[in-house]
Amino acid sequence: MDEPQTAARRIAAVTRPRAESAAPPATYRFFNRELSWLAFNRRVLAEAQNEHYPVLERLRFLSISGSNLDEFMMVRVAGLAAQVRQGIDELSIDGLTPAQQLQAAYRGVEELVRAQQTILAGLTEQLDSAGIRIIGNRKLDKAQSDWAARYFEEHVFPALTPQAIDPAHPFPFINNQGTGILFTLTRLADGEAVTEMILVPPALPRFVRLPGEPSCWMSVEELILRGAGKLFPGFRIQGHGTFRVLRDSDIEIEEDAEDLVRYFRTAIQRRRRGRVILLQVQENFDPEAEALLRDKLRLDHAMVIKAGGLLAMNGLSVIVDTDRPELKFEPYIPRYPERVREHDGDCFAAIRTKDLVIHHPFESFDVVVDFLRQAASDPDVVAIKQTLYRAGKQSAVIAALIAAAEAGKSVTAVVELKARFDEEQNLHWASQLERAGVQVIYGFVDWKTHAKVSMVVRREGDGYRTYCHFGTGNYHPVTARIYTDLSFFTADPKFGRDAGLLFNFITGYIEPKATEMLAIAPIGVRRKLYECIDREIALAQSGKPASIWAKLNALTDSQLINRLYAASSAGVEINLVVRGICCLRPGVPGLSEKIRVKSVIGRFLEHSRIWAFGNGTPLPNRRARVFISSADGMSRNLDRRVEVLVPIKNPTVHDQVLDQVMLANLLDTEQSWILEPDGTYHRADPGPKPFNVHRYFMTNPSLSGRGAALTKGRKVPKLALRRGGMSPQ
Structure with a gap:
C-alpha cells in the first residue's frame, strides 16, 4: 500500500x-x-x-x-x-x-x-469638518498637550527601548510590519553625534484618542516624537525619521515534514524573520539614515518607498470604529430564515423537509452555528465531521464541536494548518479541540483542505440520516457579517454518502472512485467544469442556445480560460462576475468576443462562487445546471486543494441561486466595474434605473429561507433580464 x-x-x-x-x-x-x-x-x-x-x-x-x-x-x-x-x-x-x-x-x-x-x-479634511481630527504635527492646546504628555509618560515611555546604532551595539532586528523611528542626536556634554533607534512595540495602540470633543486621534509614532525629549535627556534632537518594514511572509511546505504541527510552529517563527521586501520611509527621511537602513536590512531586490504621510494605512481601522453611527452605513441586522422559525428553530426538521440555502450576510450565520449547537446537544446525533479553514478568534463553531465531544459524540475536525496568516490561530484551535477529545486531522501535506463542509449523522427511527452543510465561505462568524456567501443545507442521502467519501479521502487518503453528486478537487472539479463547458460548446455548434454564467473571486488558470475562449469562439454567451484577479481578456474579436466580465465592489465583499450552464435554453431557466463551490478559477484550487463543486437540484434553491443571487450580480449597475479588452476597468453606467445588488438583498428576503411565508407574505420582487443586454426589465 x-x-x-x-x-x-x-x-x-x-x-x-x-x-x-x-x-x-x-x-x-x-x-x-x-x-x-x-x-x-x-x-x-x-x-x-x-x-x-x-x-x-x-x-x-x-x-x-x-x-x-x-x-x-x-x-x-x-x-x-x-x-x-x-x-x-x-x-x-x-x-x-x-x-x-x-x-x-x-x-x-x-x-x-x-x-x-x-x-x-x-x-x-472631511473628517475634520465632521469633528474627527487625525493629528499629525498640528499644534495642540494646553489641555491636550498636557494629557498627551501624561499618557506618553505613563503608557508609552515604559515600553520603549532606545538603542544606539554604533559598532558597540548590534543593529536591532525589526519585526515584520514593524515601525521604527531613527533619531539623529548631538550629545550636549561633548558635541558627539549619536544615532538612536526606537522600535514601536506592536502591543501599543496604533492610534490614541485624546479626551474631549471634537474627537482627536494621534498616532503612536507622533506621541513618541512629541515625548522624545524625555527619552533623550542630555541630547539635542537634530532630526528624526519614521520607517516601516515588510518581510517575506509565505510559508513553504517541505514534502518530507514528519510532524506537520511542529513544522508549522517553527515555520511561523521563521516567517517573522523573512527577508525584507519593503522599506517604507517618510518623504523627508534623512539620506544618511536611509543609507544606514538600506545597508543593515540587506535590501536584495526589495522595494523602498518614500511616503509623505501615514506609513501604515491599515491602522486607520481603529478610527473607523469611532462611535459615530451617522458617519457610517446604516446598521444592518441579518434576517433569521423563516423556514427554520416555522419549525420552532429546529434546524434538522427544517432541512429534513426540504433543502435550504442561507445567503450571508443578508441571512444570519447563526443558522450554521445553531445547526452545530443542536447537533452537539441532540442525544440522537452520533457523529459530527467538520472542515475548518478559518474559524476566527472567538469561534462559536469550535465551542459547539468541543461541547459535542464532551457530550460523548464522535467528532472529527479537519483543521487546515496552511491557511495563510491563520496558521497560529488554527494551531491553537487544534490544541483546544484535541484536549476536548475531538479527533483532529491535518489533511494532506501537499494540498490545502479548502472545502467548507459539515456532516452530522443522526439516529432516526430504525436507521441513520446524514445532514450536510456545504459553504462557499469559511466557518468564521466575523467575516460572515461582511462576506457574501452561500450555506447549503441538505438531508439528501446522496450528498450524505458523498460527504462521507470526502472525509474518508481527507482523513484516510482513500480516493473516492465515484461520487453521486459532488465533484471533488483535485480529482474531479476541473473535469466536471470542462464537461459542462464542452456541453455548451456542443449545443452552440448544433444551433441551440448556449450560455455560461459564473461568479468567482479570481480567474487565473490558463487552461480553464482557454476552455472559455473555445466556448466563446463556438458562439456560447458568457457572463462572468470576477471580483478580484482576472487573467481572461474579454471582448477580443476571434478570441473572446462573446465573453463579458465585470467586478462588483461595494459595502459587502462578494465571495460566493457560482457556476451556471444554460443546458439548451437561455439563462436563467429551470433546466440550467447550477453549482456552488468553495473553489475559484485558479490552478491552486483545481489542482492543489481539496475543494467541492456542489450541484443545486432543489427547485426553490435553484431559483434562489440562479434567479436571485447570480442574476442580481449581473444586473447591478451601482457597484460594478466593467473589464475592457485592454485590461482597464471603468464604472458601469447606472442608467435610468440604477440597481444595487446589496441593497436588493438587504430589503428583500431570499426564496428558500421563507418557507410557507412565500405563499402568504410579501412577494419577493422578480428579477428578469432584458434580452440582448444585462439590464433589468
Whole structure:
C-alpha cells in the first residue's frame, strides 16, 4: 500500500490536466496576474472616493486597501523577488519574466501608495469638518498637550527601548510590519553625534484618542516624537525619521515534514524573520539614515518607498470604529430564515423537509452555528465531521464541536494548518479541540483542505440520516457579517454518502472512485467544469442556445480560460462576475468576443462562487445546471486543494441561486466595474434605473429561507433580464 503522501502525489499526477492541444498562449491572450491584482486594489481604493458613502466608510476602504497591499507585498511580490534571486526565468502566462513582473509590480505599488496618501489628505479634511481630527504635527492646546504628555509618560515611555546604532551595539532586528523611528542626536556634554533607534512595540495602540470633543486621534509614532525629549535627556534632537518594514511572509511546505504541527510552529517563527521586501520611509527621511537602513536590512531586490504621510494605512481601522453611527452605513441586522422559525428553530426538521440555502450576510450565520449547537446537544446525533479553514478568534463553531465531544459524540475536525496568516490561530484551535477529545486531522501535506463542509449523522427511527452543510465561505462568524456567501443545507442521502467519501479521502487518503453528486478537487472539479463547458460548446455548434454564467473571486488558470475562449469562439454567451484577479481578456474579436466580465465592489465583499450552464435554453431557466463551490478559477484550487463543486437540484434553491443571487450580480449597475479588452476597468453606467445588488438583498428576503411565508407574505420582487443586454426589465 502507498504511503499517504506518496498516494497523494500519485493522485495529483493522474488528475493533473493535460496540456491543451492549442498553440502556446500568446501574450495577448492573458492579463498578468499581479497587475490584475493591482487593478483590483485600485477599485477597492476608488471606494474611498465614493461620494455616496459616509466618510468613515470611505476611510474603511482606505484601510482595507492598505491591508490588501501589505499582503500583496508579503506574499506575491516577495515570491517574485525570490524567483529573481534564484535566477528563475519561467515566463508568466502573459509572457513576462519574474524580473519584468517585479519591476511592473513595483511601479504599480508606488502609484497605489501615492494615491492612498492623496486620498487620506482629502478624507482628513472631511473628517475634520465632521469633528474627527487625525493629528499629525498640528499644534495642540494646553489641555491636550498636557494629557498627551501624561499618557506618553505613563503608557508609552515604559515600553520603549532606545538603542544606539554604533559598532558597540548590534543593529536591532525589526519585526515584520514593524515601525521604527531613527533619531539623529548631538550629545550636549561633548558635541558627539549619536544615532538612536526606537522600535514601536506592536502591543501599543496604533492610534490614541485624546479626551474631549471634537474627537482627536494621534498616532503612536507622533506621541513618541512629541515625548522624545524625555527619552533623550542630555541630547539635542537634530532630526528624526519614521520607517516601516515588510518581510517575506509565505510559508513553504517541505514534502518530507514528519510532524506537520511542529513544522508549522517553527515555520511561523521563521516567517517573522523573512527577508525584507519593503522599506517604507517618510518623504523627508534623512539620506544618511536611509543609507544606514538600506545597508543593515540587506535590501536584495526589495522595494523602498518614500511616503509623505501615514506609513501604515491599515491602522486607520481603529478610527473607523469611532462611535459615530451617522458617519457610517446604516446598521444592518441579518434576517433569521423563516423556514427554520416555522419549525420552532429546529434546524434538522427544517432541512429534513426540504433543502435550504442561507445567503450571508443578508441571512444570519447563526443558522450554521445553531445547526452545530443542536447537533452537539441532540442525544440522537452520533457523529459530527467538520472542515475548518478559518474559524476566527472567538469561534462559536469550535465551542459547539468541543461541547459535542464532551457530550460523548464522535467528532472529527479537519483543521487546515496552511491557511495563510491563520496558521497560529488554527494551531491553537487544534490544541483546544484535541484536549476536548475531538479527533483532529491535518489533511494532506501537499494540498490545502479548502472545502467548507459539515456532516452530522443522526439516529432516526430504525436507521441513520446524514445532514450536510456545504459553504462557499469559511466557518468564521466575523467575516460572515461582511462576506457574501452561500450555506447549503441538505438531508439528501446522496450528498450524505458523498460527504462521507470526502472525509474518508481527507482523513484516510482513500480516493473516492465515484461520487453521486459532488465533484471533488483535485480529482474531479476541473473535469466536471470542462464537461459542462464542452456541453455548451456542443449545443452552440448544433444551433441551440448556449450560455455560461459564473461568479468567482479570481480567474487565473490558463487552461480553464482557454476552455472559455473555445466556448466563446463556438458562439456560447458568457457572463462572468470576477471580483478580484482576472487573467481572461474579454471582448477580443476571434478570441473572446462573446465573453463579458465585470467586478462588483461595494459595502459587502462578494465571495460566493457560482457556476451556471444554460443546458439548451437561455439563462436563467429551470433546466440550467447550477453549482456552488468553495473553489475559484485558479490552478491552486483545481489542482492543489481539496475543494467541492456542489450541484443545486432543489427547485426553490435553484431559483434562489440562479434567479436571485447570480442574476442580481449581473444586473447591478451601482457597484460594478466593467473589464475592457485592454485590461482597464471603468464604472458601469447606472442608467435610468440604477440597481444595487446589496441593497436588493438587504430589503428583500431570499426564496428558500421563507418557507410557507412565500405563499402568504410579501412577494419577493422578480428579477428578469432584458434580452440582448444585462439590464433589468
